[in-house]
Each structure stands twice: as structure tokens, then as C-alpha cells.
Amino acid sequence: MSLQLNVPFAEKDAAKSKGAMWDPATKIWYLPEDRYERLPEVEQWIPAPNTPIILPTELTVAQADRPCWKCQHPNQVIAVGSYYFYEKDINERDETVWLEQSFFTLFQQVSALSDNLQHFLKDHYPHYRYGYSHTTQTSYWCNHCVSCQSIQGDWFLFDEADSVFNPTSPAAAAHILLKKFQFKYAPLIDAGYSYGDHLRLITEFATQNTTT
Template structure:
């Protein structure tokens, strides 16, 4: 697995000296070994105090919601992460290691940025998930839309309310979900609205987990 870096032309000699490799097709520098990621903290954080790395794969999580506008049931999606790292700035936080790895429990997030463009195209065409304007927050963001009337299905009502499809509080809640594991060719550096709950272990234990191949996902 490889981690793509957002290294500028001026940084090329430095990242090469640290052990990064050049991919001429993608025109990006990358790190070959996970054990070397810590050497490249400045290029992973890109000026932020914290970020995340998703390793190997992520999940598309499918649920159903009643549209507030047309009152019809519509399919909605969330994203799941299982193998990931939290990366923090050692100059800001008191830490023994700027990278902490996590695995084994699936956590639900509303969105993952920096995924391959082919995945976003697939989600828009198949599941009405795309970037659009929300009057509620007066901004654009990637969101679910009703498959019948195209109304935006706000993230708060999908992920934060007790009766929302991605709020997992019991075995029965988890059993309603279908998860599709999507393999990644490269590890992904991403910002996440990570929601870790004490009941997240139920997702892997009780949800329906499948594999899916998305064209151009690599």
C-alpha cells in the first residue's frame, strides 16, 4: 500500500532524501512503507493540527430514510472506516507518537474526501450522493438526495438523531445496514467528522457486509 503526498516541486529533494518515490503517471510523490509515514508528517498534515489516514479500504453503508419533502422511502448512504490512523501535530500536542493506528471496529462518518474521482462519480450516478447547496448551513457539501424528488437529505437527520438510519444503538439497528467494502489502491489522507460510539462494535458483528468493485475506484 502507498501513501500519496501533496509535496510541492520545491520539496522534491527533501521528500526524495527521506525515502519517497515519484509516480510519473499520477505526478505525485508517494511513501511505499507504512513504517515510514511518520517521516512525512509535515506533508501529511499540510499545515493542519490533525488529520486522518484511511488504510486499505473503506465501507459504503446503505440505509433507508423517509424523505421529509415527498414522504417516500429513499436509499441513503454513509461511509465506514475500520483501518485508519489519527495524525496530530507533535508541535501542538504533547504526544509520544504523532500517528496512532486503529483497527477492528467500524465507525460511521458522513463523508470521506480525497477519494478517487471515479468513486464520487459512481455515488452521484447510482445513489444521488453529490455536492450541493444547503440553505440550513448556507454552504455546499456532499450529501444524500431523495431518489424521488431530489430533495437534499441533511447529514444531521441521517447521522445524529436517535431514529436516524446511521445512529446505531442496538443489534436491531445494525442488522438494518448493508455494508460494501471498497478496496483502495492508495492510502488516503483525509479530514473526517469521526463519530466514535460505544455501540460501534455492533456494526461489524451484526450488519450485512459485502464486497464491491467500483470502476475507476483506483
């Protein structure tokens, strides 16, 4: 995967010296994944500075059906997922590092997304959008009912045992569809994530389709 960079013309030589490359077809600067050890050097040009997680260019989206908690209207709910990703952290010397996390997870409590991921969600999943939750008194990217527009809160989708994205059996996990979409440049996200047997069940028993 490659990470798009926003490099002003006056800083192009500096960016090139730090591993950035120029795509003449799209007229975009980018950092190839095989140079991600240089992420701290190009951090000033990352287009979404408040998104400390870099996802693969092959994005995974988990889909499932669940009735609205308020009006009981049938809904499709989604979660952005990944089989591996890079996460910004600070080491013991107070230096910025980007750690490769090599496990499958679904992201929740999503507070920020890069522009390319926002546009993708608007086109493919318009009912997954930024909203304010009166329950948590916070704003985040979340599922909304297609009928009454009520937020389908992350707690009820991810955290309750046997909720739609927290299956406790192979049969429950089999109701989830994992779809893959190809991006030209890596999307970025600021979100929480979890570990656990429910994610293993999803990777083993969820239905999977080919890349779109």
C-alpha cells in the same frame, strides 16, 4: 496502504530522502504505510492539504434504505466508514503528528474529500454530493433524494437515536450493508466522527460483502 504524493520534479530528491517512493508504472510518488511515521516530513506533498484524515486503501461504505423526509420517495443513503485511519493532530510541543485511530466509525459533516474519493463517489453514488443545507447553513458532502433532490441531512441519518446510521438494536443494524472497495492510493477526508454502542452494533450485525 500507500499515500499518493504530488512531488514536483525539482523536489524529487528531497522527497526520496524523506521516505517517498516512485512508482514507475503509474509515474506517481507515494509514501508506503510502513513509513507513515514520516508523514510530517512529506506533508507539503500531500495532494489534499485540507483533509486531515487518511483512510485505508480498502474503503468501507455503509448503505441503507430510507424514504426522503420531504417527498417520501425511497432512497439509498450512504456513509463513508473505516475500521482504522490516521488523523492529523498537534502535540503538546506544537508539532504536527499523525495519530493512528484503531476503531470503526462512520464519517459525517464531510467538508472535503481527496480527488480519488470524489471521483469514486461520482461513479458509484452520484446522489452523495456536495450541497448547501439551509437547516445548518453550511455546505458539506451529503445524501440527496433521487426524486426531489432534497438534502437528507446528517442529523437525521446519524445523530437521532434509532436513525438509519444510529441503530439501537441488532435488528436495526442488520438493515445496513457494509461494502468494501479497493483503492490503489489512500483516500483522504475532512469530517467528524463518533464513538458508541451503535457503531459496535453495526460492526457485529450489519451485512457485509466482499471487496469490490
